[in-house]
Amino acid sequence: MNFPILSTLIFLPLVSSFFIFLSKDQKNNYSSVYISVFSSLATFVLSLFLWYSLDLNSPDFQFVEEHSWINDFIKFKLGVDGISILFIILTTFITPICIISCINSVKDRVKEFLIAILILETLMIGVFCSLDLVIFYLFFEAGLIPMFIIIGVWGGPKRVYSAFKFFLFTLLGSVLMLVAIIAIYWITGTTDITEIYKIKIPKDYQNLLWLAFFSSFAVKTPMWPVHTWLPDAHVEAPTAGSVILAAILLKMAGYGFLRFSIPMFPVASEFFTPLIYTLSIIAIIYTSLVALMQDDMKKLIAYSSVAHMGYVTLGIFTFTKQGIEGSIFQMISHGLISAALFLCVGVVYDRLHSRLISSYGGLVNYLPKYSFLFLLFALAALGLPGTTGFLGEFLVLTGSFQKNYIVAMLATIGVVLGAAYMLWLTKRVIFGKNVKDEIKKLKDTNKLEILMLTTLAFFIIFFGFYPLPLFETLNVSVDNLILNYEQNLNDLKIVEK
Amino acid sequence: MINNLNILLPEIFLTLSIFSILMIGVFIRKSFNLVFNLSSVIIVITLVMILNLPTQPEKIFLDSFVRDNFSNFFKILILASSLFVLNSSKTFITENKIDKFEYPIIILIAILGMFFMVSSNDLILFYLGLELQSLALYILASIDRDNLRSSESGIKYFVLSALSSGLLLYGCSLLYGFTGSTNFDFIANELDKQNTGAIFAMVFILVGLAFKISAVPFHMWTPDVYEGAPTSITSFFAVVPKVAGLALLIKFMHIPFANILLEWQTIIIFISISSMILGAVAAIIQKNLKRLLAYSSIGHIGYALAGVATGAKSGYESAIVYISIYVVMNIGAFSCLYLMKKDGKYKENISDLSGISKKHPLLAISFLIILFSLAGIPPLGGFFAKFYVFTSVIEHKMYALAIVGLLTTVISAFYYLRIIKTIYFDDSSISFDVAKNKVAQITILISCSFLITFFLYPSLLNNVVNTLLIN
Numbered sequence: 001m002n003f004p005i006l007s008t009l010i011f012l013p014l015v016s017s018f019f020i021f022l023s024k025d026q027k028n029n030y031s032s033v034y035i036s037v038f039s040s041l042a043t044f045v046l047s048l049f050l051w052y053s054l055d056l057n058s059p060d061f062q063f064v065e066e067h068s069w070i071n072d073f074i075k076f077k078l079g080v081d082g083i084s085i086l087f088i089i090l091t092t093f094i095t096p097i098c099i100i101s102c103i104n105s106v107k108d109r110v111k112e113f114l115i116a117i118l119i120l121e122t123l124m125i126g127v128f129c130s131l132d133l134v135i136f137y138l139f140f141e142a143g144l145i146p147m148f149i150i151i152g153v154w155g156g157p158k159r160v161y162s163a164f165k166f167f168l169f170t171l172l173g174s175v176l177m178l179v180a181i182i183a184i185y186w187i188t189g190t191t192d193i194t195e196i197y198k199i200k201i202p203k204d205y206q207n208l209l210w211l212a213f214f215s216s217f218a219v220k221t222p223m224w225p226v227h228t229w230l231p232d233a234h235v236e237a238p239t240a241g242s243v244i245l246a247a248i249l250l251k252m253a254g255y256g257f258l259r260f261s262i263p264m265f266p267v268a269s270e271f272f273t274p275l276i277y278t279l280s281i282i283a284i285i286y287t288s289l290v291a292l293m294q295d296d297m298k299k300l301i302a303y304s305s306v307a308h309m310g311y312v313t314l315g316i317f318t319f320t321k322q323g324i325e326g327s328i329f330q331m332i333s334h335g336l337i338s339a340a341l342f343l344c345v346g347v348v349y350d351r352l353h354s355r356l357i358s359s360y361g362g363l364v365n366y367l368p369k370y371s372f373l374f375l376l377f378a379l380a381a382l383g384l385p386g387t388t389g390f391l392g393e394f395l396v397l398t399g400s401f402q403k404n405y406i407v408a409m410l411a412t413i414g415v416v417l418g419a420a421y422m423l424w425l426t427k428r429v430i431f432g433k434n435v436k437d438e439i440k441k442l443k444d445t446n447k448l449e450i451l452m453l454t455t456l457a458f459f460i461i462f463f464g465f466y467p468l469p470l471f472e473t474l475n476v477s478v479d480n481l482i483l484n485y486e487q488n489l490n491d492l493k494i495v496e497k
Numbered sequence: 498m499i500n501n502l503n504i505l506l507p508e509i510f511l512t513l514s515i516f517s518i519l520m521i522g523v524f525i526r527k528s529f530n531l532v533f534n535l536s537s538v539i540i541v542i543t544l545v546m547i548l549n550l551p552t553q554p555e556k557i558f559l560d561s562f563v564r565d566n567f568s569n570f571f572k573i574l575i576l577a578s579s580l581f582v583l584n585s586s587k588t589f590i591t592e593n594k595i596d597k598f599e600y601p602i603i604i605l606i607a608i609l610g611m612f613f614m615v616s617s618n619d620l621i622l623f624y625l626g627l628e629l630q631s632l633a634l635y636i637l638a639s640i641d642r643d644n645l646r647s648s649e650s651g652i653k654y655f656v657l658s659a660l661s662s663g664l665l666l667y668g669c670s671l672l673y674g675f676t677g678s679t680n681f682d683f684i685a686n687e688l689d690k691q692n693t694g695a696i697f698a699m700v701f702i703l704v705g706l707a708f709k710i711s712a713v714p715f716h717m718w719t720p721d722v723y724e725g726a727p728t729s730i731t732s733f734f735a736v737v738p739k740v741a742g743l744a745l746l747i748k749f750m751h752i753p754f755a756n757i758l759l760e761w762q763t764i765i766i767f768i769s770i771s772s773m774i775l776g777a778v779a780a781i782i783q784k785n786l787k788r789l790l791a792y793s794s795i796g797h798i799g800y801a802l803a804g805v806a807t808g809a810k811s812g813y814e815s816a817i818v819y820i821s822i823y824v825v826m827n828i829g830a831f832s833c834l835y836l837m838k839k840d841g842k843y844k845e846n847i848s849d850l851s852g853i854s855k856k857h858p859l860l861a862i863s864f865l866i867i868l869f870s871l872a873g874i875p876p877l878g879g880f881f882a883k884f885y886v887f888t889s890v891i892e893h894k895m896y897a898l899a900i901v902g903l904l905t906t907v908i909s910a911f912y913y914l915r916i917i918k919t920i921y922f923d924d925s926s927i928s929f930d931v932a933k934n935k936v937a938q939i940t941i942l943i944s945c946s947f948l949i950t951f952f953l954y955p956s957l958l959n960n961v962v963n964t965l966l967i968n
Contacts, residue, residue: 071956109855134884138875138952145869148914152922153854160922164914171874171910175903178884182891182899 004065005050006078009088010126012043013095017118020111033103036114040096040121047092047125051085056473059480061131061194070134074191077131082477083328086470087128087248087255090335093459094247095121097452098240101343104448105239105350106154113154116146117240124248128255133181133191136260140216140252141174147241147249155236162229162236169229173219180212184264196264197484203267203492210268213261220253221313224283227306234302235355239346242298246305246338251331254312258324262316263481266488269317276317277407283310284414291421297345297355300425301338304381307414308334314411315396319485323399324478325471330392332470333380333463337389340377340456344370347449351442357428362435367444371430373453380460382422383415387464501557504564507546507572508612514539515605522598529596536601537584540608544576554967560680561619567965570817571615571744578736578824579608585832585937586729589843595641595727603640604733607633611741615748620669620679623745627665627709631658634738638726650725657718658708665705671698672753684753696760702749703764710742712802713771716795723791728843731787732831735794736824743801743820747813750805751966758808765806770901772799777908781915786845789912790830793871796909797823803902804886807893814962815885821958822882822951829867829944835937836860838930847916852925860929861920863941870948872913873906878951885959 016039020032054062061079069076080088098117106113123146126139144167152163185191188199201209219226230250234242262269284307291303308330315327347370348363349355364371380387383394393415400408445453463470502509518539522532547569554565583604590596610633613626635658639651673679675694676687688695708715723731754761776796783789801823804816836857837844854861870879883906890899932938951957 069955071959073956138880141875141880145874148917149865149921152918160918163922164911164918167914168907168911172904172907175906176900178887179891179896179899179903182884182888183896185888186892 005046006063006065006080006129009043009046009050009092010078010122010129012046012122013039013118013125014122015039017115017122020115020118023111032111032114033099036099036118037096039118040092040099043121043125044089044092044096047085047088050080051089051473054080054082054085054473056082057476059476064131073185074134075132076135077192077194078129078135079131079194080129082473082475083258083481084128084255086328086332086473087251088125090251090332091121091124091128091248094243094335094339097339097343097455098243100448100452101243101346102238102240104446105346109153113150113238113240116150117244120146120150120244124244124252127252131193133184133193133196133260136256137174137178137181140256141171143249143252144170147245150241150244151233151237154238154241157236158232159236162232165229166233169219169226170216173216173226176212177216180209183212184209193260193264200488200491201264203495206265206268207271210261210265210272213256213265214272217253217256217261218279220256221250221309222253222306223279223309223313224286224306227283227287230306231299231302234305234342235296235298239342239349242342242346243339246301246342247335250305250309251335254309254316254327254331257313257316258328258481262319262485263488266485267492269485270319270489273317276313277404280310280314280317281407281410283307284314284411285417288414288417288421292417292424295357297357297425297429298342299355300357300421301341301345304418304421305334305338307418308338308381310414311393311396311411314407315399318396318399318403319482320399320402321478321482322395322402324481325474326392326395326397326399328474328478329388329467329470330396333388333392333460336456336460337377337380337387340373340453340460341381343449343452343456344374344377347445347453348442352438357425359436360429360439361432362430362439363442364430365435366439366442369450370445373445373457374430375426376457377453377460378422378426380464382419385464386461388460388467389464391464391467501555504555504557505562507543507550508609508616510546511539511543511605511609511612515602515609518605519602522602529591529598529600532598533583533587533596533601536605537580539605540576540580540583544573544580547572547576556618558622559619560682561622562613562616563618564616565967567744567748568616570961570965571740572612574740574821574824575608575611575615575737578740578828579604579733581828581940581943582729582733582736582831585828585835585934585940586732587936588934589727589729589835592841593641593727593729593843595729597640599636600640603633603636607637607733607737611737614741615744617745617748618681618752620673620681620684624666624669627745628662630738630741631662631709634658634734637730637733638722640730641727644727646725647727650722653725654718654722661705661708661715664701668698668701668705671695671701681748681752685755688753688756692757696757699754699757699761700764703746703761703768706742706746706749707768710739710746710798711791711795712768712798713775713795714768716772716775719795720788720791723794724785724788728787728831728834728845731790732828732834735790735827735831739794739798740820740824743798743805743816746802747805747816750808751813762806762808765802766895766898769799769802769806770898772796772802773902773905774799777905777912780909780912783912784846784848786834786847786850786916789847789916790827793909793912794823794827796905797871799905800883800886800902803890803898806898807889807895809889809893810966811892812886812889813966814959815889817962817965818885818958819882821962822878822948825944825947826867826870826879829863829941829948830871832937832940832944833860833864833867835934836929836932836941838932839927840930844927844929847919849927850916850919851923851927852920853927853929854921855925856928860932860941863945864920865917866945866948868913868917872910874910876952878948881951881955 610630617623641647780792870877
C-alpha cells in the first residue's frame with residue numbers, strides 16, 4: 001500500500017483549518033462550522049478504514065511511512081500498531097463531537113476556535129502515529145500552543161492563570177524529555193524507536209533517561225503531586241477544551257509510557273515500579289477524597305480524572321496482560337465518559353452560566369432527558385458493570401492483584417470513593433427537593449446535545465457489553481510488548497551476571 | 498597583486514559607492530529618499546556580487562584578508578538582514594524626522610566594517626574593522642540628536658564600548674607580544690598551554706567580544722541603548738552587529754585559540770549560562786517591548802554561546818544556525834513594532850498591545866508566531882535553533898549546560914506568554930492607525946512563513962552551514 005494514509009490522516013484537519021482561515025465570515029459562521037464538521041467526520045471515516053485494514057495478527061508497525069527529514073539524522077517516520085490505532089480512533093471520534101458542541105457554547109470568534117481545534121487534532125493524531133522520538137516530541141509540544149489559546153481566549157474568569165499554569169507545567173516537564181531524547185540519539189545513534197527497541201539502551205543510562213521521560217509524562221498524565229494544573233485548566237477551559245483535554249491530551253502520557261518508557265527502558269521501568277505504585281495509589285485515594293469536597297462540578301470531574309488516570313498508570317506498570325490491556329481500555333473508556341460528563345456540565349452551564357453544584361438541584365423534574373443521560377454517565381464513571389468504566393477498572397485490579405495484593409487492595413478503596421463522589425454529585429445536581437426558580441425555566445436538551453450525548457452513551461454501553469473488538473485489536477500488540485519487555489529484562493540481567 | 502584584487506571586489510565596490518552617495522547627499526538638497534534607495538540598490542548589488550564569487554578560499558595582503566565560505570555566508574546574512582531592517586523602517590524614519598541622508602550611509606559604513614571583521618585573518622585588520630563598525634554604531638545610536646534619550650544612549654554606548662575596545666586592543670597587543678605575530682594562522686601554531694601570557698590575552702579579547710555581542714556580564718549597555726535609540730536603529734543593533742560579533746567570536750575560537758580550548762571553554766560556559774539566566778529572569782519585569790527584546794536578545798546570545806562552548810565544529814555550526822534563525826525572528830518582531838502606531842505616535846509598551854487580536858487579527862497572529870518561535874516551541878523555527886544547539890551540547894556530554902539552558906527556556910517562555918496573553922486574552926482598549934508601511938508587512942510575512950515552514954525541510958540551513966568551517 002503506497003498511499004500515504006497516515007500523512008493524509010494527520011494533515012487533513014490542518015488543511016481544512018487553512019480553508020476555514022480563508023473562508024469569509026458569514027452570519028453564524030456556517031461555512032466554517034460545515035467545513036470543520038465535514039473534515040473531522042472525513043478524518044474519522046478514514047481512521048475507521050485504517051482500523052479495518054490493519055492486520056491484527058501482526059505485532060509490527062503498519063502503514064509505515066518514511067521520509068528523510070533532518071539529513072541522515074532524523075527520519076519523518078510514521079506507523080501504527082494495535083495500541084496506537086485505538087487512540088487515533090478516540091481522537092478522531094471525539095473531535096467532531098467537540099466541534100458540534102461548540103455550535104451551542106462558543107459565541108465569540110467561532111472561526112478561530114474551530115481552527116484551533118482542528119490544528120490540535122492534527123497534532124494529537126501526529127503524537128499517536130509518530131515512530132520517531134523527535135517527531136513525537138514535536139507533535140507533543142506543539143499541542144501546547146492551540147490548547148493555551150483555547151483556554152486563554154475562550155475560558156472562564158481565571159483563564160489567564162490557568163492557561164499559564166498549564167503551559168509552564170507541561171513545558172517544564174517536557175524539556176527534560178528533550179534532553180533525554182537527544183541523549184538517546186548520542187547513545188544509540190538513532191531516534192527511530194523501532195531501531196531503539198532492537199539496540200537496547202545500556203543499563204547505566206536507563207534510570208536517568210526514564211526519569212526524564214517520566215517528568216514529562218507525569219505532568220501530562222497527571223500524577224500526584226504534579227496534577228494541580230489539571231483542575232485549574234479544566235475549570236477555566238471552555239467545554240470543548242475540557243473535553244479534548246480530558247479525553248485525549250491526558251492519554252498521550254499513558255500512551256507515552258507504553259510506547260517509550262517500558263520498551264526502551266525495561267530495567268528502569270522495573271526499578272521504578274514501586275514509585276509508580278505509590279504515586280498511583282496516592283492519586284487514586286487522595287484525589288478521590290479531594291473530589292468529594294468540591295463544590296464546582298468541573299473541578300470534581302477533573303479530580304476524578306486524576307484518580308482514573310491513577311488506575312491507568314497502576315495498570316501499565318503491572319506488566320501483566322490484564323493490567324496493560326485494562327489500562328488501555330480504561331483510557332479509552334475514560335476518554336468517552338469524561339468527555340460525556342464535561343459535555344453534560346457544558347449543557348447546563350450554557351443555560352445557567354454556573355458550574356457550582358449548589359446552583360442546581362431537582363433537574364430530574366424539569367430536564368428528564370438530560371437527567372437520564374447524566375445519571376448514565378455518572379454510573380459509568382463509577383464503574384457500573386455493563387459500562388466501559390467497569391471493565392477497565394476490573395482488569396487493572398486483576399492485573400495488580402497478581403503483582404502486589406496490598407496495592408490492589410488500596411486501589412479498590414478508590415472504587416468505593418469513586419462511587420461516593422459520583423453518586424453524591426448526582427444526588428445534589430439531578431435529584432433533591434429544593435428547586436430554584438431559575439431551574440424551572442430551563443429547557444431540556446436540544447437535538448444537537450441529544451445527538452452528541454447519545455452517541456457517547458451508545459459506545460459506552462456497547463463496549464461495556466461487547467469489548468471484544470477493542471481487545472482483539474490490542475491482543476497481539478500487547479503480547480508483543482510484554483514479551484519484548486521480559487526478554488529485554490532477561491538479556492540485560494544475563495549481561496550483568 | 499592587482500589580479501588578486503577581485504577577491505576584494507565587494508569591499509571595493511561598497512567603499513566607492515559610499516563615497517559617491519555621500520557626495521550626492523552633500524550636494525543635492527533633501528536627498529534622503531534618493532540616498533536611501535541608492536543604498537538599498539548598493540546592498541542588493543553587493544549581495545549579487547558575493548553570491549557570484551567562486552567558493553574556494555583565498556587569502557591576500559600577507560594572509561591578512563581571507564575570503565572563504567565562512568566569510569561569504571556571514572556577509573550575505575549581514576547584507577540581507579540590513580536590507581530588510583532598513584527598508585521595513587523607512588516609514589518610521591521619515592515619520593520620526595530622523596530622515597537625514599547620513600542615516601543609510603552610516604549603515605553602509607557599519608556594514609563595511611563588519612565585512613572586514615568577518616573576513617579578517619589578522620589582529621590589525623580585525624581591530625580596524627571592528628572599530629569602523631563601532632564608530633558607525635555610536636553615531637547611529639544618537640542619530641535622533643534632539644531627543645534626550647537617544648543622545649544618552651549614544652553616549653552610554655560610546656563610553657562603554659570604547660572601554661571594551663581598549664581591553665580588546667590590549668589583548669591584541671599582548672597576543673602579539675607573546676606569539677610574535679598578528680596573523681591568526683601563525684598565532685594558532687604558536688599558542689599552547691604553557692603560554693600563560695597568551696591566555697591573559699585571550700581573556701581580554703573574549704571580554705571585548707562579549708561586550709560587542711552583549712553577553713552577561715558585559716551586557717549593561719544593551720537595555721538602555723535598545724530603549725533609548727529610535728526603533729529603526731534598535732532593530733539594526735539587535736540583529737546585524739550581533740551576527741558579525743558572533744562570527745568573529747567563532748573565528749577566534751576556531752582558529753587562533755583552537756589549542757587553548759580548555760582555557761576559554763570555561764569562560765564561555767560561564768558567560769553562556771549567566772546570559773541565559775539573566776535574559777530569562779530580567780525580562781519578566783519589563784514593561785517596554787524594546788527593553789524586553791533587549792533582555793531576550795541577551796538570552797538568545799547565551800543559547801548561541803552554548804553551541805560555541807562545545808569547542809567543536811558541530812557546536813560552532815549549531816551556533817551559526819541559531820544566530821541565522823534568531824535574525825529572522827528579530828527582524829519579524831521589530832517589523833511588528835513599526836505597525837504599532839496610534840494617532841501618529843509609535844507605541845512600544847506591552848500594555849499598548851492589549852486586545853489587538855480583535856481589531857488586528859493578522860498583526861496578532863504574526864506576533865503569536867514570532868513570540869512562540871522566540872520561546873522555542875515546536876514546530877516553529879526557534880525550536881530547531883535550540884534543538885541543534887542542545888544536540889551538539891549533549892553530544893559533548895555537557896549535560897548541566899543543556900539542562901540549565903532548557904530550564905531557562907521555560908522561564909523565558911513566561912514573558913513571551915505574557916505578551917501573547919496581553920494580545921489575545923485582555924480586553925480590547927486600543928486600535929492602531931491603518932498601517933501604511935507595506936514593506937514592514939511584507940517583512941513580517943516573510944519572517945512568519947519562514948518560521949512556520951522551517952519544519953518541512955529543517956536541514957536546509959545545516960547543509961549550507963556544514964560547508965563553512967574547515968577542520
